[in-house]
Amino acid sequence: MLKIKNLKASVEGKMILNGINLEVKPGEVHAIMGPNGSGKSTLASVLAGREDYQIEGGEVEYIGKDLLDLSPEERAREGVFLAFQYPVEIPGVSTTNFLKAALNQVREHHGKPALDAVSFLKLMKEKMALVEIDQALLSRSLNEGFSGGEKKRNEIFQMAMLEPKLAILDETDSGLDIDALRIVANGVNKLKTRDNATILITHYQRLLDYIVPDFVHVLHKGRIIKSGDKSLALQLEEKGYDWIKEEADTVSA
């Protein structure tokens, strides 16, 4: 589904990604971990198509297409979803109206007619149950005055509505208390199918107790320096990142 080959990217002249290689297949969950400043969020942003980042090399193939050649909205319509670390506020626009616009543009892209209000509402109710979100929240201005937990839950709700092929969750666990974390993780697990894939970007292994990854990758200085299964995350939890960093630095030196 996703093949990243030697991807390099910079922001304001500073290299952040120094050659990422990663392959994600349908049905897989990949966790990308790493210390602050290792390039985790940059990778998420580059995959989603944020303009602030300059691609310096490499290629990204997504469902047989050149991902880097697509505009952000085309990527989204082709099923790439980014759950934002810091979801932005859009005053005066309710989540409902926002999602209606989004969903119908995605549908139009796939040659499907727009959903009528009744079907849309039905779909919404169904997905609301998944993330235990209150309808009142969806009528409020998008993310405006939402608590940290509400924002993250709203992101997962949007993901449920848009049913992406590739979901990238950028530190969705940060700022969540244990109950909210469980609800969010449950939502993500329920949305998992054999045809979609998830990339979890996280700092802590805590989230991985709830969403069990097939692969864990450690990012350091813009490179994946170690990959393994979920036991790698546990090792990190126990020993921190320093031992891997040292290992990697020794090898590259």
Add this chain to the structure above:
Amino acid sequence: MSKDNQILEELTKSDYKYGFHSDIETESAPKGLNEDIVRFISAKKEEPEWMLEWRLSAYRHWLTLKEPTWQNVTFPEINYQDIIFYAAPKQKISPKSLDEVDPELRATFEKLGISFDEQKRLTGVAVDAVLDSVSVATTFKSKLGELGIIFCSFSEAVREHPELVKKYIGSVVPVNDNYFSALNSAVFSDGSFCYIPKGVRCPMELSTYFRINAMNTGQFERTLIVAEEGSYVSYLEGCTAPMRDENQLHAAVVEIFAAKDAEVKYSTVQNWYPGSKEGKGGIYNFVTKRGLCSGDGSKISWTQVETGSAVTWKYPSCILKGDNSIGEFYSVAVTNNYQQADTGTKMIHIGKNTRSRIVSKGISAGKSQNSYRGQVKVMKRAEGARNYSQCDSLLLGDKCGAHTFPYIDVENPLAIVEHEATTSKIGEDQIFYCNQRGIATEDAVALIVNGFAKEVMNQLPMEFAVEAQKLLAISLEGSVG
């Protein structure tokens, strides 16, 4: 929710939607302005002597005035001797029913989406349609007549209800009020007159469509609304104009009189031709709108959505004379390309415990300039007066300007006046967030802008809200990216 979809559909089109010219013969006055032209207009309208005298006194006063220059807009000098001040569609006999209306004229209305038959049947909106300067058709009149409501063209009111016109014309906006109101008073061609008798609640939204149609013709409309004690009326005004290269002057006057406990809600969607993307042509819209809350407990509410005109200069105002009277002003002003707008309101608190509320949303894009100018004045005897003003500006891009000029003048120590102002830009973060969900940039802008303006849009009657949302989106096409 389907409104959003309509916006999306509209967004794929980009030219000025209402830019066409219909071929109806017009009967025009010669170019220029002098006493003879004033007499010509008055004679054309078969007006009584007192009306002519009123016009002439306004004209003579106008001669002593200078065009104002304090507003934050620039435009080439207007040559008043190069303007045709009167043009009427040729139509000898006034129609008794819609079937008698000139088919070409009706086709024009249909292009604008004003199908009389449909309006009559479905919406319950009485439409007094103005094409150029003469009202051509009035509907629902008989139904309104049963309640004693008068809703007709201004000329008809002068003929049929001279005592009312004489009593109220100029009572809110005096002849000598300002340069453009004096000009309008001298040469106004037609407009609407609305009278709601004591205790009557008008059962339908009253609506007038204005449209400039003849080449190089100034449009000088005059509207007078009188709401007697305890009455209520909601009045809608909307307009679209065909594409033109030359600048056209539009100087309307709207007067609202509200007696004790009367309430008038006046809503406008203004979409005059804004000029080309390069800033060529477009309407000059210099309007004087004012309401007088004359009686205790009366209320006047202005709601406007301004998307058109090359230059807009207008301040719908309320004079809160009666005790406990209320004035409201809700405004969305959009400027794009080379448009300039200097708009706002005046709230003059005279009576005790008078209240006013101002919500202004300015949206600037392209190389446009958008100014809010508002005055809140609390007179000495206005004990307990309260005002709340909120002025928000939204910028798209970095070549446009937003300006706020609040004037607050309080003479009573017990009054409470609040003013809040914000300026924001549509953030790249917001656009990217929308993009990431599959929403194209232009649609994202429409979504964000409509969200920004929601508080005002909510004040509009339903059928106008839909049109206004579409207008916002259309007006801002091509402003980002």
